[in-house]
Amino acid sequence: TARPDETYTAKITLPEELANEYKLPTVNKEGTILRLRTDHLSDSISVEVATSNNAVQMDSIYYLVGTSRGKAYYSSTINFDKPTLKISKNIFPTGIVRISLLKGKRPLNERSVFVDHKDELEVKLIANKPAYLKRDSITLELEIKGRSGLPVQGSFSVAVTDDAQVKPDSLGDYGIGASLLLSSDLKGKVENPGYYLHGDSPDRLQALDNLMLTQGWIGYDWKDVFAPAAPPKFLAEKELKITGQVTNISKKPVEGAQVLISSQKPSFINTVSTDYTGTFTFKDLPQIDSGSFFIQAKTAKGKTRYFGEVSVDRFHPAPILPTFRDQLMPWYVNSDQEQLNYVLQIAKKTKEEFFKPSGISLNEVKIVSKKIIKGTFNRNGPGKADLIFDEKDIKESAVMDLYQLIKQKLPGFRVVMEDGLPTLKYNNYMVTIEIDQGPLPVRLNPNPTAEQLIEELSQFKIAGFVGMEVMYSRKYMHNYSRPPSTISYTGTQIFESQNRVRTLAFESEDIDLDQNMFGDTSNSSSQLVNREGYQARRRKSSGVSKPFYIIPFKKLPSYLDERINVLTNSLREVAVIGITTSQRVGWHRINKPDVVTYRPLPLMKPQEFYSPKYLVNPSDVAEPDFRSTIFWEPNVVTDANGKATLRFHSADNPGKYSVSLEGTSTDGNIASKKIKLIVGDQSGKTSNGKVN
Template sequence: MKNSYCRRIGALSTLLAVGALSFGFDTVPKPLHLLRQVMAFYEATQPEVSYLHLDQAAYVAGETLWFKAYLLDASSHQPDSLSKVLYVDVVAPDRQVLLKRTLALTDGLATGDMVLPDTLRSGVYTLRAYTSWMRNSDAGLFFTRRIPVWQASAPVSIGAETSVMRQAQLARRTARALEAATKPDVQFFPEGGEYVAGLQTTVGVKAAQAGGRGLALAGVIIDGNKREVARFSTPALGMSSFGFTPQPGQKYEARVTLPDGSTATYPLPAVRASGWVLNVREVGDDFRVFVRYQPPAGATTATAPLQLLAHVRGQPVYAGQGQIGPGETFQATIARSAAPAGLLHVSLFDGQQVAQAERLVFVTEARPLQVRLRPDKATYGPRELVNMEVEVTTSDGQPAPAELSLTVAGTPGLPAEAGDATTVRAHLLLTSELRGYVESPAYYLQSRTPETRRALDDLLLTQGWSRFTWQQVLGEPGTAAAGYRYPLERGIVVAGQLVRGNDKLVPNGELMLLIGKQKDIVVSKADANGNFLFTGFPGQDSTKILLQGRTAKGSSNLLLQLNEWWPRPVPAGWRPPAPLSPVVLASAEVVAYGQRSRRQQQLERIYRPDSTSGIILRNVDIRGRKEPENSGFRLHRTSQASSVLYARDFSNIESYQNIFQMLQGRVAGLTLTPNGISYSAQLRGITSMAGSNSPLFLLDGLPLLNPDALLSIPPTDVDRIEVLMGANATIYGSQGASGVIAVYTKRGLGDYSNVPAAGVAVRQLPVFHRTREFYAPRYDAGRSSEKPDPRATTLYWQPRLTVPTSGRARVSFYTADQAGTFRASIEGVSLAGQPAMAEAALTVAGQP
């Protein structure tokens, strides 16, 4: 990493010297500092990008979603080896995280699967993939993909057809009513960032429905005198642009004709009397940059200095500086060949190095990988061997090693309505750098036609860029990651912050971690910002932990804000996807696919009964005895307790405010003294010369540093309270010298993971997912099977397809009983960081 950084600095110096000559300067221009800061930001923050290749684009409830995970360096797109843990989840339209996977990464790669519950309602679910380190940046940089899941019902009988049609009509009316009640979102974005009076510019338009999908509409721009000054219309993806010259003192609004024929008005951003306008155009093999400037009224100088720089993912492309006056146009040329593929970020600064305008343009791959996928035949019979050759080369024919994944799925599949058509190329080169939802990313890169080029440019006019803000970059070098809350994970960790009720950080606090069945205790301290981190958890079993914190002065009057492993999407940035069409749900295409899928699921349950783990057990006899007590770990039995209070014996337990009130007056020799909101406890006749006279408090078998943590447990959740005194408490050693009070809840410690309690937090550690192997039987000569082959949707899934330095690999599998056409699709990245993609078709003929 350091050597790469030095090489880039050397290239930067050469680039800046050329830039200086092009602008007529004989010294290195000021943008050197800016580009060095950008490179230092990437070096310090080491951003990552994730991607998931799926076996299908849409699913029926009850099917298995198979995926290959790629974690890459965000700058070079080479496999990343820093983070070792990837989180993958499925989010429902109401923002609930439904399914979770924790994956152990090896050289930036992992495989996974999720069995979609057969009870899932038809809808569009969001699949996400991210690391802990990625959470320090905008959540818009997570890999996200909308996945349609259909609840395909059985074929409709003639008698029930009328009822189903009536339900479909009602659903359509409801959907239309919801759409009508939600005003479409129409926004206007001047190129570069602002309107400046008297300076012509391009304005991007973005029209979207409530769920974020594009909307085709038309409108006019009118000024404050109700005069029409421009017209525009948007295609189905909802984005377009038009030329516009704002005038001084005018306010503008758009009068839009909506799809239902109604009209609505939307204000345009205010016009500035002075400022900068930045326009970028692709001309032949170059990008032409045009800058114009309107000085403030009464400016003392006629000209103003400017600085211009461009980079792709932190890799410097262009830098220069110059002077500009009113009425002048400053021009610069950026050779497209000088930039790596992806988003070129062009920034304009004034003489004080304050960013005044920014523009994104797309650089196509000049030398894309050549990936070939060749089946040995075009048509196969049932249960016949398929051999596929994979070849990956550079554009000049040199072999290129790569990490790939392969899926072979039936066509036609399910409708991908409301889903995202994306690819590894579209994500790495486009959407991984953009903030917000992008509909159908693959469309923009599938071909280079005038229509797609215009659509891509309109997208970049209206979509926000997320990697950094200039305030972050222009700070002290090397400090960009100093305030990051989420750690770079090499394994499962427990991390968070100590705060007070007013969200004020608690510096240098003391922490004690108690680990489930092992009864291990780990002591640590928070840093000056209240951050704490515990590492070393193997992720092999789901262990419950209890974490207690105190201030440096010993007070437990604080809260532990633990980093949750699967965060819910924040409401501010969440747009629930539109519901799936009931008409499509009842279509012959979905019904036919649903029949194939149901048969496949039934056969899997019969011949592979454990569809969750992939492990089939023989018939066994299980003998054991029921544990009569709560499962929290303990050193004593209930029979050893001096006193036991059962919650079932409290006829009016709802009237007790806390556990201490339950104890008051019910245990002989126990004195409880209120002290503000807290209680002090002492068992009569028991004193300690060496330490506290307070008894040891346990919650579900785990000791508490401060009994105030019990104040957060509702008495209705208590199962029993056991009190040990004298010889009965000696099993706890010196900790039990003043007696023991053990509280056991009805459901165990883990149910309080989301209950805020003073100085205590309880969590259950995630477990690394053990991915199943895709069922791919072999039908070698002499090993035929009479069992039906259930593979009717995804015929083959190979997530670990490694292409060696020879650039060639071979994949073999057998067809199943299902006839039809299938599409084989490869995705992945070369070890040099280039996206790799290929497709091929094959046919399976039916039985003669």
């Protein structure tokens, strides 16, 4: 028995005589104890509550609450004179059950157990042959029944993979049962979760209970449980509609305002009135894949009025963690044999001996042309960039602002704090943005943050963008950045350079450098002197005359330009994003509060996984078939008899295929099944050889 006057330490001895020590929590003299006992053969959970003499206050109410899957299934008050009770397992669904002891609304103790009703659906997957040939036709008959033996309707995913290229999930670690019933309801990573859910050996059941003790602690705050329910961040979208609000200069809602919506492709126009909260709603909208809607507010009599703001309820996606595409080590490090085989099969497809040529041989055709952005200000010339996105690409992105556009088109783009300054990065490159040969007028206060820079980039709507070019390779950066310098800067120079950008307010927008700072500059030589003089003044505190990035000719540098030219002794690789607008005059903020342009997310049709069908002589098909995933159907729906039929063809790799089924019935019961298919090494002779 632990004593309150002693301290306890857990010592873990690792291989090679390494040991770690962890101090255990201090033993309290007073408190409560919650002890649960459960047996997989028993139909109930035995609960025992123990308490010290002075731990319980007689004027307080103590509750015992049982929850599972985020829902309360059991609750009762505790009588400490009868500290032992039993709770029927039948009131809980299969999964993790948490029993909590509460004093009023404050939790005191909690213990988790796993309840298994053995209610997993019975699945039969029957192949039409004991073994198959290469490119052979395969048929699987699916039948699913419930625990009562009656047929079950539901939705199920079926995947077939080549064991030589995809490592089989033999333990079910990635199955729906391990995910929904175990991993998603526990803190931390669970190693081999499938082990805990299959079999009735005493060791497995004891290990499962130990897992509940170590990783089954609560994942939410009880204060949030008793607080009023918060509105969901993402509402169910049952129809295509646009909502928003009209407010006056005082930010108060405007009732009865006429709001007009229109689009050109397809042609559409409609008008609605705002309600007492200033809210307008447009329904029965046409389906568009890449277009936008023009929205304007007017008075009740249809006249133009200076409103405070017309806002649209826009879609805000869940945050995406920053990505970094540069690999830290070669892909083959720590690779398994299946992954190596997968890469080998891809390489085989490019070798001539695996092709069976037929028909007319055509000469090689090389596509060397690039997209051209009309009216581009690219310093290298039209089409001379590493990445080019034209107006069609921008419209099809279905995003609304510059930040979303760059995040979508440039995987690896992120906004980070570097040297205490918010910085745009594209993999290893530091990024600046030009718009119509001028700097992007980013407005930031002193001591800016990454969140503020993201918010500022989000203010630039892309409705007027006709092109975006990205330059980062040496081939295209010679007109944008200086070659690496051999100058070594002192710590004071670097600090002053960083601090100047950090404490400077960037508010100027589209100011002509020559006219606003140096007076009349009518000839090109004076322009050059003024520009170089300005750069020298800007870097006077650090004594530097050459930036990393060559600033556009007649424009005041923005925050991004200043940030990219902060001094450093490290190698700085620069990337430039060039934006071209339809007006070719740079960015200007539209100050029309009664007008807004909205581009909704497009409706996407479901994509179908491609699986070839060999209909004549499979050997007549020239291209080798080395698929790693042979077949995938994410939504197999069983009929009233609980049955469904699947058909596909094998590939060119002989060996074993793993068939994996995961899904749920309409009443929420889980189904999981795995079988093997055998494929021989001879080509199948079926009745037709073309590939669909």
